Amino acid sequence: MVTVDTTPLKEWFESLPKNKDFEKLQRFNKVLFTDPEPQVGQTPKEMIWTKNKAKLYRYQPNKVKTNKVPILMIYALINKPYILDLYPGNSFIEYLTDRGHDVYLLDWGTAGFEDRHMKLEDYIVDYIPRAVKKVLKHSGAKEITMFGYCMGGTMTAIFTALYQKKLPIRNVVLLTSPIDFEDAGLYTNWLDKRYFKLDNIVETFGNVPFEFIDFGNKLLNPLSNTVGVYVNVASNIENEEKILNWKLMQKWLNDGVPFPGEAYRQWIREFYQENKLINDELEVRGERVLLSNITANLLNIVATRDNIVLPQQIEPLNDKVSSKNKTLHVVNAGHVSVITGKRAVAENYPFIEQWITENSK
Numbered sequence: 001m002v003t004v005d006t007t008p009l010k011e012w013f014e015s016l017p018k019n020k021d022f023e024k025l026q027r028f029n030k031v032l033f034t035d036p037e038p039q040v041g042q043t044p045k046e047m048i049w050t051k052n053k054a055k056l057y058r059y060q061p062n063k064v065k066t067n068k069v070p071i072l073m074i075y076a077l078i079n080k081p082y083i084l085d086l087y088p089g090n091s092f093i094e095y096l097t098d099r100g101h102d103v104y105l106l107d108w109g110t111a112g113f114e115d116r117h118m119k120l121e122d123y124i125v126d127y128i129p130r131a132v133k134k135v136l137k138h139s140g141a142k143e144i145t146m147f148g149y150c151m152g153g154t155m156t157a158i159f160t161a162l163y164q165k166k167l168p169i170r171n172v173v174l175l176t177s178p179i180d181f182e183d184a185g186l187y188t189n190w191l192d193k194r195y196f197k198l199d200n201i202v203e204t205f206g207n208v209p210f211e212f213i214d215f216g217n218k219l220l221n222p223l224s225n226t227v228g229v230y231v232n233v234a235s236n237i238e239n240e241e242k243i244l245n246w247k248l249m250q251k252w253l254n255d256g257v258p259f260p261g262e263a264y265r266q267w268i269r270e271f272y273q274e275n276k277l278i279n280d281e282l283e284v285r286g287e288r289v290l291l292s293n294i295t296a297n298l299l300n301i302v303a304t305r306d307n308i309v310l311p312q313q314i315e316p317l318n319d320k321v322s323s324k325n326k327t328l329h330v331v332n333a334g335h336v337s338v339i340t341g342k343r344a345v346a347e348n349y350p351f352i353e354q355w356i357t358e359n360s361k
Contacts, residue, residue, distance in 0.1 A: 024237050031233060031243060038247050041082040043094045045105075049134045053110045056131050058138060059085075059093055059103040066100030069170055069360035070139040072132060073105045074159075076151035077123070077263060078213060079256050081107055084149065086248055086340050095349045101356070102139050106131045116206045116261035120155070121284040123263065128159045132167055143170035145356055146296075149339065150309065151267070153177025157317065158277070161293045162284060171359050173299045173352060176306050176335055178313040179291070179320075180278040181271050185310050186220060193273045198265060208264045210256030220307045245341065278316055291320040297359045298326040299352070306335040325359065 049056040073093075075081035084105065085093040096103050106127065132144055146169055148156030153174035160172050178184070190196065201208065218225040229250070236242040259267075276282035282289040300318055302311045311330070318328045331338060331348055338348060 024234075027237050028234055031237070031247070032230075035247070037251050038087065038244060040087060040248065040251065041085045042088055043085045043091055043097060048104075048138055049131065051127060051130065053108075054127055055107045055109055056134055057105045057107060058135075059097050059105070061100050061102055062094075062098045063100050065102055067102065067357060067360050068141060069143050069145050069356075070102040070104060070135050070141050071096065071145045071147050071356065072135050073103065074128065074146065074148045074152040074156045075105075075108070076149070077108055077120075077257075078151070078210060078259050080252065081105060083252050083336065083340060086252070087244075090245070090248070090340055090345060092339055092344075092349055092352075095345070096353060099353055099357075101353070102141075104131075104135045104138075110257065118260050118263055120263045120266045124155050124159050124162070125285060128155070129163060129167065132163075132169075136168070143168040143360075145171040145173065145360065147173045147175070148177055149175045150177060150335070154179065154271070154277070157291065157294070158282070158284065158289050160296060161289050161291050162287060164293050164295055169296045171297045171299070171356060172294065173301075173356065174314075174317070175301045176303050176309045176314065176338055177300075177317075178271070178309045180313050180316040181275045182278075183310065183312050184272060185307065187216075187272060190216065191268055191272045193269075196268075196273075198268050198273075202261045202265045206261050207258040208261060209258055213259060214253075214256055217308060249336070249340075278320065291317065292322050294321040295323055298323045299355050299359075300326070300328050301338065301348075301352075302328065302330045303333040303335060303338040304330060305333060306338070308335040327355065329355075 043059050045057040045059045047055050048058050073081070073084060075084065085091045088094060093103055093105070108123070135144060136142075144167070146156050146160060148154070154177050156172065157174060157177065157179060160169055163169065181188075184191075205212070233243065233246050236246070270276045270282060274281070277289065277291070280288065280290055298318070298321055300314060302314045304311060315328060318326050329351065333343065333348070338344060
């Protein structure tokens with residue numbers, strides 16, 4: 001092992017003029033290397049059901065329950081769902097519970113990591129219906145609101161199409177959820193089946209590492225997602241609120257989980273490469289998924305600055321469903337800022353909460 005004497009570097013650093021610029025540099029160094037990570041997911045919750053590492057949580061309303069229809073949140077298989085409960089005052093779940101909503105979250109945890117052969121459809125058929133039944137039983141409700149974010153929204157749409165006639169799904173809220181993959185921007189080129197060796201990747205990795213997927217996401221805007229990250233923190237080093245938000249986002253962005261191998265293979269092949277869902281060609285255990293089977297009240301949210309899920313991937317759903325009450329809501333936000341940050345708290349949270357309340361009476 002090679003030992004490096006850092007004393008000269010430390011002495012040089014301490015010899016720098018002690019002025020405002022030095023203080024900023026010192027603070028920048030602490031933010032990057034020594035400050036403790038912020039605590040996330042602080043809204044009180046209890047686990048009410050578990051299956052193969054997946055957990056169903058219930059968040060206690062902070063006042064007398066005013067909404068008789070519980071909300072079940074479904075997140076993607078990658079990243080962690082605490083983006084929905086990021087920090088007090090910047091938490092969608094906290095916002096809902098503060099207004100008397102009964103909120104539940106299906107946290108995938110590491111479900112499927114031990115079995116790389118689990119497909120996307122296995123999560124949809126083996127987990128979500130059971131979670132819905134547990135929520136209905138636990139809450140004593142007769143109907144449910146489904147809330148899906150990103151890929152979790154795609155899974156929610158598929159689940160609703162399959163189970164609309166079997167389970168009492170009253171409302172569906174989808175947040176930046178891809179449905180049509182004909183034009184997925186750069187992903188369409190990168191994942192072209194002629195060049196993207198999907199089978200080789202799955203067979204090599206088994207469960208696809210989070211870093212592999214994260215690197216692809218960063219390439220959508222490489223300068224901003226690399227150098228820009230540190231320029232942002234340096235330019236706001238004296239603003240403690242912005243620094244806290246930066247820390248929160250960096251913690252979440254770097255806290256991803258692997259993508260179960262067969263689920264990844266199905267997600268890339270049947271959605272990005274073959275675009276089966278919007279064309280009524282997707283089959284789940286022998287049953288064709290018809291989005292026209294969806295009759296629940298629908299709120300479908302598009303973020304105009306989202307470069308991960310483009311507006312044209314989201315909008316076609318409203319023309320496919322049979323819902324009489326369907327809203328396509330467009331917001332000026334990115335894929336993550338649609339659900340976290342000052343503007344989300346001030347504008348998006350109230351809109352979504354009001355829509356859910358009005359459609360749950």
